[in-house]
Amino acid sequence: MAPEIFLSGRTGNPATDIWSLGCTLIELFTRRVIWSFKRDKKSLDYHLEKAYEAGRAPHALTYCRAKAHYEILSRCVDYKAENRPTSKVIMEHFVEAKE
Numbered sequence: 001m002a003p004e005i006f007l008s009g010r011t012g013n014p015a016t017d018i019w020s021l022g023c024t025l026i027e028l029f030t031r032r033v034i035w036s037f038k039r040d041k042k043s044l045d046y047h048l049e050k051a052y053e054a055g056r057a058p059h060a061l062t063y064c065r066a067k068a069h070y071e072i073l074s075r076c077v078d079y080k081a082e083n084r085p086t087s088k089v090i091m092e093h094f095v096e097a098k099e
Contacts, residue, residue: 003052003079015081021090022076023058029069032060052079068097 002019004010023034035047036059051058058077064070072093075085085093 018084030060030063034058034060
């Protein structure tokens, strides 16, 4: 769930979907859970708010070895929704990376 939904109660939109996609791709590429803290609600609230305030990317992203993938994935989980790429940009990135 994108931080703007989790912390502010806003509704979903394409940018929040990109956050979720980015988290899923990070877990697939790194084989790590996206955040390194406990998953209970109280802990999640606390740590996500602190990460948001500090602008800290999800923990698992640090394990992404491919520089090109790191760049697009870090944009997917940018705390500023307007900085996240569109699905078209992400698709083009992975098609180009495959060639």
